[in-house]
Amino acid sequence: EAGVAQxxxxxxIEKRQSVAFWCNPISGxxxxxxxxxxxGQGPKLLIQFQNNGVVDDSQLPKxxxxxxxxxxxxxxxxxxxxxxxxxxxxxxxxxxxxxxSSYNSPLHFxxxxxxxxx
Amino acid sequence: GQQLNQSPQSMFIxxxxxxxxxxxxxxxxxxxLWYKQEPGEGPVLLIALYKAGELTSNGRLTAQFGITRKxxxxxxxxxxxxxxxxxxxxxxxxxxxTFGKGTKLSVIP
Numbered sequence: 001e002a003g004v005a006q007x008x009x010x011x012x013i014e015k016r017q018s019v020a021f022w023c024n025p026i027s028g029x030x031x032x033x034x035x036x037x038x039x040g041q042g043p044k045l046l047i048q049f050q051n052n053g054v055v056d057d058s059q060l061p062k063x064x065x066x067x068x069x070x071x072x073x074x075x076x077x078x079x080x081x082x083x084x085x086x087x088x089x090x091x092x093x094x095x096x097x098x099x100x101s102s103y104n105s106p107l108h109f110x111x112x113x114x115x116x117x118x
Numbered sequence: 119g120q121q122l123n124q125s126p127q128s129m130f131i132x133x134x135x136x137x138x139x140x141x142x143x144x145x146x147x148x149x150x151l152w153y154k155q156e157p158g159e160g161p162v163l164l165i166a167l168y169k170a171g172e173l174t175s176n177g178r179l180t181a182q183f184g185i186t187r188k189x190x191x192x193x194x195x196x197x198x199x200x201x202x203x204x205x206x207x208x209x210x211x212x213x214x215x216t217f218g219k220g221t222k223l224s225v226i227p
Contacts, residue, residue, distance in 0.1 A: 004160070040219070040220075041219050041220075042122075042124075042206050042208075042217030042218050042219050042220055043161065043206075043217050044217070045214060045215065048214075056214060091160050091161075093160070106151060106163045106166050107151075107161075107163070107215065108163070109153075109160030109161050109162070110160050111158065111159050111160050112159075112160055
């Protein structure tokens, strides 16, 4: 099966500019996640969608970050305006059903978008 | 939020040696997952653990879900050069997955 697709692979922007990332999950996966991975750390959840609804966005900096999954398939993550500390790899992941308490649907990750803010 | 302590932070081992790394948490988890990440790629699932005390193998990899539900370990036997990468533990108490900071493994041929 095709994996999680993300684009672009790399993006360099200046602070205060805006940027958008795109993700296409594995076909049939209801749950989609956006993670931020800062160099030397593990991935940190930004937002989780179940179909086109938001399950958890408690760690999303909503003053500058936004995400949508309008038709329950593809998703975009936007940062506006970007700050230096937003430099990180943004990983998209999907799972069949990530809302069960025992987490029986493991996450499949894309290769990420590496963002550099200068 | 939930915190995971993963150790060691990095390891340098000789090819053929066995490796052990672990994760501990102050919170109880229902699920433990182990991922491997190589440069420029996303994490790839290695082993999933769903029950306290569970011991699961995947080839040369063995992982265990601690009895207290607050810890897990991963062992790699007879390491080879392609084992190089960063290994992450991840735990879930509800539907949210928390990742450790990773163990960077280097294998000397």
